Amino acid sequence: MTALLEVENLSVAYGAIEAVRDVSFSVEEGQIVSLIGSNGAGKTTTLRTVSGLLRPKAGDIRFDGKSIANADAHEILERGVAHCPEGRRLFGRMTVEENLHLGAYVRKDAGVAKDMARVYELFPVLGQRRQQKAGLFSGGEQQMLAIGRAMMAKPRLLMLDEPSMGLSPIMTQRIFDTIKELQSQGTTILLVEQNALAALAQSDRGYVVDLGRTTLEGPGHDLLADPRVRAAYLGED
Amino acid sequence: MATLLQQLINGLVLGGLIALIALGYTMVYGIIQLINFAHGEVFMVGGFASLATYSYFIPESWRSDWWVALPLMALGGALVAVILAVIMERFAYRPLRNAPRLAPLITALGVSVVLKEAVRLFYPGATAPVPFPRVFVDEQYTFEIFDGTITIGSTAILMIAVSVIGAVVLQTYITKSRMGRAMRATAQDPDTARLMGVNPNRTIVLTFVIGAALAGIAGVLYGIQITNVDTEVGFLYGIFAFTAAVLGGVGSIKGAVIGGFAIGLIKSLAGQYFPGGTQYDLVWIFVLLIVVLVFRPQGLFGEPERVRA
Ligand SMILES: Nc1ncnc2c1ncn2[C@@H]1O[C@H](COP(=O)(O)OP(=O)(O)O)[C@@H](O)[C@H]1O
Ligand SMILES: [Mg+2]
Numbered sequence: 001m002t003a004l005l006e007v008e009n010l011s012v013a014y015g016a017i018e019a020v021r022d023v024s025f026s027v028e029e030g031q032i033v034s035l036i037g038s039n040g041a042g043k044t045t046t047l048r049t050v051s052g053l054l055r056p057k058a059g060d061i062r063f064d065g066k067s068i069a070n071a072d073a074h075e076i077l078e079r080g081v082a083h084c085p086e087g088r089r090l091f092g093r094m095t096v097e098e099n100l101h102l103g104a105y106v107r108k109d110a111g112v113a114k115d116m117a118r119v120y121e122l123f124p125v126l127g128q129r130r131q132q133k134a135g136l137f138s139g140g141e142q143q144m145l146a147i148g149r150a151m152m153a154k155p156r157l158l159m160l161d162e163p164s165m166g167l168s169p170i171m172t173q174r175i176f177d178t179i180k181e182l183q184s185q186g187t188t189i190l191l192v193e194q195n196a197l198a199a200l201a202q203s204d205r206g207y208v209v210d211l212g213r214t215t216l217e218g219p220g221h222d223l224l225a226d227p228r229v230r231a232a233y234l235g236e237d
Numbered sequence: 238m239a240t241l242l243q244q245l246i247n248g249l250v251l252g253g254l255i256a257l258i259a260l261g262y263t264m265v266y267g268i269i270q271l272i273n274f275a276h277g278e279v280f281m282v283g284g285f286a287s288l289a290t291y292s293y294f295i296p297e298s299w300r301s302d303w304w305v306a307l308p309l310m311a312l313g314g315a316l317v318a319v320i321l322a323v324i325m326e327r328f329a330y331r332p333l334r335n336a337p338r339l340a341p342l343i344t345a346l347g348v349s350v351v352l353k354e355a356v357r358l359f360y361p362g363a364t365a366p367v368p369f370p371r372v373f374v375d376e377q378y379t380f381e382i383f384d385g386t387i388t389i390g391s392t393a394i395l396m397i398a399v400s401v402i403g404a405v406v407l408q409t410y411i412t413k414s415r416m417g418r419a420m421r422a423t424a425q426d427p428d429t430a431r432l433m434g435v436n437p438n439r440t441i442v443l444t445f446v447i448g449a450a451l452a453g454i455a456g457v458l459y460g461i462q463i464t465n466v467d468t469e470v471g472f473l474y475g476i477f478a479f480t481a482a483v484l485g486g487v488g489s490i491k492g493a494v495i496g497g498f499a500i501g502l503i504k505s506l507a508g509q510y511f512p513g514g515t516q517y518d519l520v521w522i523f524v525l526l527i528v529v530l531v532f533r534p535q536g537l538f539g540e541p542e543r544v545r546a
Contacts, residue, residue: 053428073431082432089429091422093540102422105415106434153434 002065004029004188005050005081005157010059011212012042012049018057019045021212027157027190027205032183034191034199034220036233037209043192044086046209047159050190051083052076063157078106082155086162086192088146092135096126099134099145103152112152119148122178140171147178151187158182159190164198176202196233200224208233239385244505250393250462252501253400257455258478259485259493260407261448267424267488268444270338271330274345277475278352279318279325279449283456284369284466285360287314291370306372311457318453321352322445331438349471357468366467369460396458403451404494411490420444424488477522484526486539495537499525 003026012020020042027033035043048054050061052073061069068076077083082103091099100119104112120127123144129137134145143163150158160179164172176198183189193199200206203220208229216223223229258280265273290313291306299305329348333341357363376391411417422430423440431437459474460466478493481500485492500522507521508514529537 051432053431072436074434074436077432077434085429085432089426089432091425091429093425094418094421098418101415102418102430102433102435105419149433 002062003027004064005190006060006062007046007050008060008062010046010049010061011057012045012054013057014045019212020049023059023209023212023214025207025214025217027188029156029188030183030186031204032179032189032191032202032220033205033207034193034203035207035209035214036193036196036199036223036229038233039194041209042212043209044161047083047085047161047190047192050076050159051081074106077153077155080156081159082150082153082157083159084146084150084161084163086165088142090134090142090145090149093133095133096130096137096145099149100152103149104154107152107154111154115152115154119151122181123148139166140168140174143167143171143175144178147175151182155187157188157190159192161192162194163191164193164195172198196229197224200229238383239387240509242382243387244509245502246387246389246393248502248505249498250396250501251504252498253397254455254458254462254497255474255477255481255500256494256497257400257403257451257458258474259481259497260404260490261452262479262482263485263487263489263493264420264444264448266482268420268441269330269334271341272345272479272487273330273448274342274475274479275325275348275352276448276452277473277478278349278471279321280452280456280459280474280478281466281468281471282321282352282356283314283318283449283453284460284470285356285363285367285456285468286317286453287311287457287460288367288369288466289313289360291372300370300372303373307457307461310372310460311454314456315450315453318449318456319446322449323442326442326445331441349475353468353471360468363468366465369464369466371461371464373461392458392462396462399454399458400494400497403454404490407447407451408490416440416443480522480526483536484529486533486536488540489536489538492536492538 005027007023007025010020010023011018023042023046037043045054049056052071056069060067063079063081068079091102100116125141126145126148134142137145147163163175167175179189180202191199191203200220200223206218206220206223207214208216216226216228261276262273265271287310290310295306295309325348329344330341333344373395374391377388379386379388411420419430419435419440422433423435423437427437477500481496482493484499485496503521503525504518508518511517511521
């Protein structure tokens with residue numbers, strides 16, 4: 001069985017700076033997979049390359065068996081990969097509703113209104129303030145909107161880059177609950193987190209990225225128990 | 238009092254024309270931060286293309302019916318302007334999209350020189366102003382008011398109407414339609430717009446197309462109002478429109494329209510009432526610009542700074 005997403009010996013450079021040197025991982029359909037690693041390890045660069053914002057220098061990216069390494073961002077989205085970027089990147093001068101409409105930009109089916117209602121049901125605060133500008137919301141609310149916006153594309157694979165960044169523990173828990181919920185509804189999740197403990201506890205599989213390379217991998221709980229992971233990312237020694 | 242009213246009307250007519258051109262400046266700047274200095278020449282080419290449509294494509298028997306001839310001329314002017322803008326975007330600006338900002342700016346200046354000289358060289362008689370046919374009904378309405386009379390021509394009414402309607406339709410399209418949303422998204426954050434599935438090239442071309450179509454229509458309106466077309470006006474009206482866009486806040490549709498009318502009004506009022514008269518009316522436009530920019534560097538309706546949420 002081939003995985004839904006396969007990244008093989010990926011390398012990505014910004015000019016002369018090689019931010020990703022040798023990253024390989026795969027995501028099986030229906031799983032939650034997380035990439036953890038310290039700041040600057042190359043996690044964001046990896047996701048931006050998978051979604052087509054950056055071009056790989058070497059290596060391959062396959063989605064559903066076909067290479068997407070040289071496809072444009074909009075083609076990759078149309079194939080079913082949505083990316084909820086680091087720092088949320090909402091359209092701050094547009095309303096909640098407009099942001100959600102943009103999430104559904106490539107869809108032509110009639111289910112958009114129903115899915116929007118579902119986002120409002122999941123995050124009632126967004127429904128109550130749907131005509132307000134996204135820039136006016138708190139960090140946690142913005143993160144909900146960013147996830148809701150990515151959901152609106154109805155992706156098969158949803159990639160989330162540091163969804164818990166800057167959030168309170170309660171809000172972080174809500175975001176992780178939502179991720180679980182999405183998985184139970186059939187969405188495959190690729191999660192990037194610095195919050196390694198929370199991420200690995202929820203994940204079917206995890207990969208450690210270090211200096212642009214995937215160095216360790218395994219089921220989430222095994223990695224959590226691994227002394228090297230505990231030392232480096234959970235602050236124990 | 239009658240003189241004042243008359244000057245206000247003249248100002249609105251000029252302002253509407255400037256506003257139509259300014260919309261193209263402001264939209265292109267909003268989406269790729271390029272000051273497309275060739276846009277004034279696109280307006281000029283639109284005027285010549287509408288004249289060519291009349292001279293070479295509209296049969297004699299149709300020419301006397303303005304409601305046939307004028308829309309066809311507007312279509313011809315807008316079509317040529319649009320084709321020009323698409324070529325310009327594809328071959329002059331797109332290759333420089335990631336270059337330092339100075340490169341596309343200088344390219345735009347180069348493109349404007351090329352366009353102007355090409356029309357001068359290849360349009361018969363274009364080394365001097367070319368007479369424009371009086372296709373539109375040239376009704377003059379005269380009103381007795383207070384201490385005198387004011388005159389408003391049907392061309393003037395048409396110009397004000399077209400510019401206001403054009404701006405309202407455009408604003409509605411940008412705020413309400415799916416493509417309008419994609420354009421605003423690309424303007425605010427191009428990478429994230431791509432993550433939504435927006436094709437940036439298509440969105441940028443559409444922006445150029447809309448701006449050029451409006452400039453082409455402005456070209457016809459200029460022709461019927463002034464009754465000639467001239468290769469020199471592209472630069473002058475380009476500067477007016479650019480100033481209007483900056484005054485209103487570059488990137489803002491509302492700003493371009495208000496800026497256009499403000500410049501039209503200042504020019505005609507200064508020509509009448511300010512020291513120096515029409516010889517110095519351009520000075521007052523820039524005085525207004527400087528005063529506004531001192532207090533609001535982002536222009537009347539501009540966003541203070543690009544903030545990426
Ligand atoms: N736009 C950029 N230009 C140059 N270098 C960059 C850019 N973005 C990230 N980098 C560098 O690439 C490396 C990986 O960054 P990133 O992928 O953001 O890591 P992570 O998401 O794991 O924190 C870092 O050394 C960072 O400084
Ligand atoms: Mg990162």
